[in-house]
Amino acid sequence: MSPQRRSGLGTNQEAIRRHNLGTVLRHVHGAGEMSRAELTSLMGLNRSTIAGLVGELESLGITERADPAEGVRQGAGRPSAGVRIAADGPYVIAVDLGVDRAVVARVGLGGRILQRSQAPVHSDGEAWQVGAAVAALIRTVVEDAPAASPLVGIGISVPGLVRRNDGLIRLAPNLEWHDVSFGGIVLAALGLDVPVCLANDADLGALAEHTRGAGVGTDELIYISGNVGVGAGIITGGHRLEGAGGYAGEVGHLRFNPQGRPCHCGNLGCWETEVGAHAIASAIACPPDKVVQLGEVLESFGKPSPALRATGTALGQGLASLVNAFNPRMVILGGYFRSLYLLVGREVDAGLAERALPAPLESVTLALPGLGADSSLLGAAEIALEPLFVDPVAALGTAIDDVRSRLAG
Amino acid sequence: MSPQRRSGLGTNQEAIRRHNLGTVLRHVHGAGEMSRAELTSLMGLNRSTIAGLVGELESLGITERADPAEGVRQGAGRPSAGVRIAADGPYVIAVDLGVDRAVVARVGLGGRILQRSQAPVHSDGEAWQVGAAVAALIRTVVEDAPAASPLVGIGISVPGLVRRNDGLIRLAPNLEWHDVSFGGIVLAALGLDVPVCLANDADLGALAEHTRGAGVGTDELIYISGNVGVGAGIITGGHRLEGAGGYAGEVGHLRFNPQGRPCHCGNLGCWETEVGAHAIASAIACPPDKVVQLGEVLESFGKPSPALRATGTALGQGLASLVNAFNPRMVILGGYFRSLYLLVGREVDAGLAERALPAPLESVTLALPGLGADSSLLGAAEIALEPLFVDPVAALGTAIDDVRSRLAG
DNA sequence: TGGATTCGTTGTCTGGTCGAACGAAAGGCG
DNA sequence: CGCCTTTCGTTCGACCAGACAACGAATCCA
Numbered sequence: 001m002s003p004q005r006r007s008g009l010g011t012n013q014e015a016i017r018r019h020n021l022g023t024v025l026r027h028v029h030g031a032g033e034m035s036r037a038e039l040t041s042l043m044g045l046n047r048s049t050i051a052g053l054v055g056e057l058e059s060l061g062i063t064e065r066a067d068p069a070e071g072v073r074q075g076a077g078r079p080s081a082g083v084r085i086a087a088d089g090p091y092v093i094a095v096d097l098g099v100d101r102a103v104v105a106r107v108g109l110g111g112r113i114l115q116r117s118q119a120p121v122h123s124d125g126e127a128w129q130v131g132a133a134v135a136a137l138i139r140t141v142v143e144d145a146p147a148a149s150p151l152v153g154i155g156i157s158v159p160g161l162v163r164r165n166d167g168l169i170r171l172a173p174n175l176e177w178h179d180v181s182f183g184g185i186v187l188a189a190l191g192l193d194v195p196v197c198l199a200n201d202a203d204l205g206a207l208a209e210h211t212r213g214a215g216v217g218t219d220e221l222i223y224i225s226g227n228v229g230v231g232a233g234i235i236t237g238g239h240r241l242e243g244a245g246g247y248a249g250e251v252g253h254l255r256f257n258p259q260g261r262p263c264h265c266g267n268l269g270c271w272e273t274e275v276g277a278h279a280i281a282s283a284i285a286c287p288p289d290k291v292v293q294l295g296e297v298l299e300s301f302g303k304p305s306p307a308l309r310a311t312g313t314a315l316g317q318g319l320a321s322l323v324n325a326f327n328p329r330m331v332i333l334g335g336y337f338r339s340l341y342l343l344v345g346r347e348v349d350a351g352l353a354e355r356a357l358p359a360p361l362e363s364v365t366l367a368l369p370g371l372g373a374d375s376s377l378l379g380a381a382e383i384a385l386e387p388l389f390v391d392p393v394a395a396l397g398t399a400i401d402d403v404r405s406r407l408a409g
Numbered sequence: 410m411s412p413q414r415r416s417g418l419g420t421n422q423e424a425i426r427r428h429n430l431g432t433v434l435r436h437v438h439g440a441g442e443m444s445r446a447e448l449t450s451l452m453g454l455n456r457s458t459i460a461g462l463v464g465e466l467e468s469l470g471i472t473e474r475a476d477p478a479e480g481v482r483q484g485a486g487r488p489s490a491g492v493r494i495a496a497d498g499p500y501v502i503a504v505d506l507g508v509d510r511a512v513v514a515r516v517g518l519g520g521r522i523l524q525r526s527q528a529p530v531h532s533d534g535e536a537w538q539v540g541a542a543v544a545a546l547i548r549t550v551v552e553d554a555p556a557a558s559p560l561v562g563i564g565i566s567v568p569g570l571v572r573r574n575d576g577l578i579r580l581a582p583n584l585e586w587h588d589v590s591f592g593g594i595v596l597a598a599l600g601l602d603v604p605v606c607l608a609n610d611a612d613l614g615a616l617a618e619h620t621r622g623a624g625v626g627t628d629e630l631i632y633i634s635g636n637v638g639v640g641a642g643i644i645t646g647g648h649r650l651e652g653a654g655g656y657a658g659e660v661g662h663l664r665f666n667p668q669g670r671p672c673h674c675g676n677l678g679c680w681e682t683e684v685g686a687h688a689i690a691s692a693i694a695c696p697p698d699k700v701v702q703l704g705e706v707l708e709s710f711g712k713p714s715p716a717l718r719a720t721g722t723a724l725g726q727g728l729a730s731l732v733n734a735f736n737p738r739m740v741i742l743g744g745y746f747r748s749l750y751l752l753v754g755r756e757v758d759a760g761l762a763e764r765a766l767p768a769p770l771e772s773v774t775l776a777l778p779g780l781g782a783d784s785s786l787l788g789a790a791e792i793a794l795e796p797l798f799v800d801p802v803a804a805l806g807t808a809i810d811d812v813r814s815r816l817a818g
Numbered sequence: 819t820g821g822a823t824t825c826g827t828t829g830t831c832t833g834g835t836c837g838a839a840c841g842a843a844a845g846g847c848g
Numbered sequence: 849c850g851c852c853t854t855t856c857g858t859t860c861g862a863c864c865a866g867a868c869a870a871c872g873a874a875t876c877c878a
Contacts, residue, residue: 013422013867016835037856044418076846236645243629245772248734250736324662355676358580360659457826486824487825820878821877823875826872834865838862840859841856842855843857
């Protein structure tokens with residue numbers, strides 16, 4: 001089992017324990033609650049081994065023992081004890097940085113949003129101002145956390161290009177940021193030192209939909225995020241496709257129509273000039289100040305206009321390129337693409353069928369997000385939780401206990 | 410170490426042994442020969458553990474002990490014993506099915522081509538005829554194999570869409586094949602039962618270049634194959650990007666110019682209509698019967714014509730879409746793109762720089778294949794060898810000893 | 819020629835999982 | 849209502865893989 005993803009290293013038995021412990025936790029995290037018997041069959045390990053692993057997770061305060069599931073009796077035999085995420089267990093802070101607002105949530109294992117808060121963000125705000133606002137939201141959200149619960153880390157979803165090495169925001173067009181170290185800014189404003197990780201919002205949307213949304217069990221999927229810009233998050237082999245620098249999935253600037261409109265990137269006829277928010281807004285005569293809420297504008301739309309139908313066709317045709325290139329099993333239409341698909345789904349399907357090759361086309365389905373507008377937020381939580389699944393003991397070692405008193409001091 | 414790629418399974422200690430044994434072999438396979446000391450530092454295991462693993466590989470007849478490397482003395486201390494691929498070790502059959510010829514080789518661990526043979530293939534040949542021809546080449550190539558050497562499997566590179574589940578050739582446009590079970594055909598013609606695996610030629614080119622070509626150590630790369638059609642093989646996180654059905658990388662039909670020429674896929678202005686073999690052939694007035702050797706035709710080309718320079722620009726502009734979508738560290742120009750790049754590299758670079766986003770552009774380099782025309786062939790060998798790196802003992806268990814006498818009977 | 823360094827080899831130890839045995843908790847049935 | 853069957857939790861010993869320490873071997877260097 002488990003061919004290495006990190007290349008070439010050998011495996012010793014401490015690594016086994018870490019890996020198995022993390023895998024148990026990953027399963028419980030995915031399902032919310034499950035029985036030990038399910039764990040044994042899922043992981044292919046011995047009953048006694050699972051017992052040991054579960055016992056260690058309980059003694060770490062991560063999970064707690066649950067009574068056998070009352071609802072489902074599935075035959076004879078002694079019912080298996082349940083494993084459940086502990087109420088006072090570790091949690092993370094998830095931040096979804098949007099163009100016009102920031103959402104901050106305290107998220108526990110299992111993907112439960114324990115507390116959330118949000119505030120508007122001025123699109124011409126300096127990074128340090130936004131960082132201060134986010135830090136204030138974090139303080140709010142942490143306020144009612146149980147003192148026993150450790151904070152594992154902070155995950156931040158960014159509408160822009162994020163370098164994978166260090167989390168530097170290389171470019172966030174709609175915030176007009178260049179080379180901003182936003183993670184450091186937030187930590188400084190908090191006066192705290194916890195692991196922070198940043199990633200692109202579409203990448204995180206894909207991750208969250210894969211973990212607990214419409215794409216559970218689908219190891220090859222693409223999440224198309226329609227915010228002001230157009231981006232894609234790609235899951236391949238069950239893992240995020242990040243690319244060399246972390247910029248993979250910038251599909252908004254695929255060449256679509258070289259005789260088309262100018263794009264802010266400097267070229268003509270990028271896909272984004274046809275299906276981006278500004279393009280759609282002008283197609284439906286949406287006032288410029290409402291472009292950031294394009295999804296809601298589209299919701300209140302009655303009958304699609306010809307221009308909107310043409311946009312749907314262009315969306316489908318562009319998706320065809322992605323389907324040909326990536327051959328996903330599922331394409332999830334996030335952001336305002338969700339509303340758009342509800343209006344002109346037929347045109348999208350037709351545009352896709354028109355230009356995709358038969359073989360990849362027959363195995364792909366278009367889907368709507370299963371997490372609504374929270375995809376990126378929950379994805380941010382996922383990357384912050386990730387260390388727990390790699391090595392629960394080490395992750396708890398670097399976690400911070402009693403955050404509230406530290407923030408007060 | 411080694412977070413699982415196959416999801417969810419637990420790890421027991423038999424798995425450790427298999428994994429470590431396979432990893433040692435993978436390293437030796439990659440380097441050809443290396444010292445035990447290098448293995449210990451690369452894998453992070455103890456000296457004695459490496460000794461045990463190497464000893465097992467030797468007793469399996471896969472590797473043999475080599476004297477300490479004579480050439481390189483790197484300081485004081487007792488020189489470390491070498492580990493080398495055994496001369497009579499296991500081997501595989503690699504098949505590169507081209508549009509006009511088939512190449513068959515016997516390839517040992519370390520990627521050494523031990524014997525090769527090839528024959529022309531008629532482009533209107535039926536699949537069973539081609540299969541019989543390939544089987545005859547295999548018999549030739551196996552003839553001089555040592556009787557002690559086991560045959561591990563057969564890998565076949567196909568210019569078309571191959572389904573990953575079962576290796577069915579869904580479509581090979583230039584052979585005019587639809588839904589051909591070529592693996593079964595070859596096995597039937599041989600009268601042998603060994604593991605066969607088929608994959609797309611561009612995918613295999615990428616794999617081979619990543620393992621032992623221009624892309625060694627580069628875990629994010631794209632190999633663009635210019636045969637008659639245009640395809641891409643993608644390596645991401647050090648692994649092949651296959652997609653849900655195995656069809657990922659069909660970039661020849663990316664939308665390039667919707668006002669362009671008709672493509673055989675039924676659409677207008679696919680990238681392939683600008684940079685495909687037929688497009689280039691008409692740009693340089695190459696006779697139709699020489700299209701399949703377009704690379705060699707381009708080699709003998711003096712000064713690039715304006716039309717050829719425009720093709721170079723189109724190549725670069727299309728690559729920009731790939732760079733934006735995948736953010737690779739390296740793009741390898743295989744097939745006739747190699748010759749094309751030697752002629753109009755400046756235009757390719759300019760087209761790429763024109764349309765790629767700055768962030769992904771700055772981390773990408775264009776490169777020529779390090780394996781010449783053998784990329785796909787060696788990639789076919791790699792996938793056939795792969796079981797040895799997952800579990801050497803099991804792979805040798807299903808291997809066939811003394812193939813020659815079996816083929817005679 | 820002797821010391822330092824690095825490596826191979828051997829034996830012992832530690833740690834993780836497996837397997838068998840036993841008791842516990844449920845369902846099914848007469 | 850009692851008993852059997854089934855499934856699970858728990859405990860204990862066995863097994864196996866890798867780590868570690870000690871020793872000898874091979875090389876370089878002064």
